[in-house]
Amino acid sequence: MATKRSVGTLKEADLKGKKVFVRVDLNVPLDDNLNITDDTRVRAAVPTIKYLMGHGAKVILSSHLGRPKGVTPKYSLKPLVPRLSALLGIEVKMANDCIGEEVQIMVAEIPEGGVLLLENVRFYKEEEKNDPEFAKKLASLADLYVNDAFGTAHRAHASTEGVAKYLKPSVAGFLMQKELDYLVGAVSNPKKPFAAIVGGSKVSSKIGVIESLLEKVDMLLLGGGMIFTFYKAQGYSVGSSLVEEDKLDLATSLLEKAKSKGVALMLPTDVVVADKFAADANSKIVPASGIPDGWMGLDIGPDSIKIFGEALDSTKTIIWNGPMGVFEFDKFAVGTETTAKKLAELSSEKGVTTIIGGGDSVAAVEKVGLADKMSHISTGGGASLELLEGKSLPGVLALDDA
Numbered sequence: 001m002a003t004k005r006s007v008g009t010l011k012e013a014d015l016k017g018k019k020v021f022v023r024v025d026l027n028v029p030l031d032d033n034l035n036i037t038d039d040t041r042v043r044a045a046v047p048t049i050k051y052l053m054g055h056g057a058k059v060i061l062s063s064h065l066g067r068p069k070g071v072t073p074k075y076s077l078k079p080l081v082p083r084l085s086a087l088l089g090i091e092v093k094m095a096n097d098c099i100g101e102e103v104q105i106m107v108a109e110i111p112e113g114g115v116l117l118l119e120n121v122r123f124y125k126e127e128e129k130n131d132p133e134f135a136k137k138l139a140s141l142a143d144l145y146v147n148d149a150f151g152t153a154h155r156a157h158a159s160t161e162g163v164a165k166y167l168k169p170s171v172a173g174f175l176m177q178k179e180l181d182y183l184v185g186a187v188s189n190p191k192k193p194f195a196a197i198v199g200g201s202k203v204s205s206k207i208g209v210i211e212s213l214l215e216k217v218d219m220l221l222l223g224g225g226m227i228f229t230f231y232k233a234q235g236y237s238v239g240s241s242l243v244e245e246d247k248l249d250l251a252t253s254l255l256e257k258a259k260s261k262g263v264a265l266m267l268p269t270d271v272v273v274a275d276k277f278a279a280d281a282n283s284k285i286v287p288a289s290g291i292p293d294g295w296m297g298l299d300i301g302p303d304s305i306k307i308f309g310e311a312l313d314s315t316k317t318i319i320w321n322g323p324m325g326v327f328e329f330d331k332f333a334v335g336t337e338t339t340a341k342k343l344a345e346l347s348s349e350k351g352v353t354t355i356i357g358g359g360d361s362v363a364a365v366e367k368v369g370l371a372d373k374m375s376h377i378s379t380g381g382g383a384s385l386e387l388l389e390g391k392s393l394p395g396v397l398a399l400d401d402a
């Protein structure tokens with residue numbers, strides 16, 4: 001596996017009185033009232049933060065939330081403050097920005113063992129561009145860098161990659177280390193048959209992963225918003241479902257590649273369609289080839305659930321990223337919840353290794369109370385898939401060697 005896992009660790013760093021820039025992934029699902037609907041990523045960030053607090057560091061937390069274009073109040077990290085404060089047992093302070101004079105003043109006021117949360121780093125377009133000047137500004141706040149944002153380690157952004165060039169030491173946090181230790185081991189030499197289940201809505205960033213997955217897996221099950229690009233590429237009408245028009249050729253070539261490699265690429269045979277994107281939409285089950293105009297596919301159908309379940313019975317390792325449907329709406333949660341139950345059953349009764357990755361996928365598994373039945377709950381969906389592909393994660397590469 002190409003990704004290095006021997007990175008410098010927190011335990012080697014001198015922390016007392018030091019200002020530590022900690023990149024965490026607090027990209028949690030929020031409801032319309034900005035309540036956190038799943039706090040897995042917040043809980044996962046706690047051990048590193050508590051360790052830093054306990055060693056007298058001044059902790060500066062940085063994260064993104066969502067994919068804002070400029071400053072967008074609904075993507076503020078403010079809703080995270082009460083949850084973080086409760087989990088850490090201290091009053092976490094929050095800055096209204098992530099760089100600038102006011103932030104510097106607040107950083108200077110952090111007591112030893114104190115925690116300051118910076119505002120969403122993606123409010124600056126320079127973050128995703130990995131702009132060196134922006135990275136320098138972030139770095140100027142601190143004495144050393146800790147990257148614990150495994151879920152964002154596949155992004156070469158200023159706060160995940162660029163900043164490491166200007167802060168030494170730059171080390172991995174405990175979550176990052178734990179994820180690498182588990183995932184690099186589990187996916188470099190998986191027990192076979194090995195299946196991947198890929199769904200969700202980040203189609204353009206995940207469809208490319210499928211090509212490399214075809215080199216690794218014996219079976220690839222597709223669901224969620226991923227499927228309609230494949231249907232359309234096969235000439236089906238998809239109504240108003242989520243489609244990436246510029247990926248149709250890629251979808252066609254992936255179907256061909258799967259066939260030539262002998263990988264079972266399975267698309268749902270039926271879908272649950274809705275007349276609008278809403279919890280109270282009218283819905284019906286239709287064959288994959290029969291999505292009516294004006295309707296959108298929001299879940300996989302019962303035949304598909306049955307066929308997928310039977311296919312998974314023969315596997316020994318399963319990695320799942322991306323919900324099978326819009327599980328946030330009860331009416332369209334059946335595909336995702338049944339898949340979660342199937343994996344839990346295979347894991348606990350047949351010893352199948354089950355790895356669930358991604359903010360929303362983990363939220364879905366938590367929602368049905370099955371997280372502790374899985375072999376590994378990963379805070380990264382895209383990141384775990386890229387590891388599985390054998391890619392190096394920029395957020396890990398940028399850290400000091402062990």
Ligand SMILES: Nc1ncnc2c1ncn2[C@@H]1O[C@H](COP(=O)(O)OP(=O)(O)O)[C@@H](O)[C@H]1O
Pocket residue numbers: 199200201202203223224225226242297298299321322323324325326327328357358359360361362381382
């Ligand atoms: N058919 C679909 N159409 C639109 N969105 C979908 C569909 N199926 C699933 N989704 C959405 O995908 C989102 C999660 O996608 P993604 O971010 O890729 O997963 P993860 O966070 O687990 O990596 C969920 O909010 C879910 O509602």
Ligand SMILES: O=C(OP(=O)(O)O)[C@H](O)COP(=O)(O)O
Pocket residue numbers: 025027066067151152155202357358359360379380381382383
């Ligand atoms: O939620 C995330 O990724 P995931 O949905 O693949 O698990 C990470 O926070 C990265 O977010 P991004 O895909 O907007 O860069």
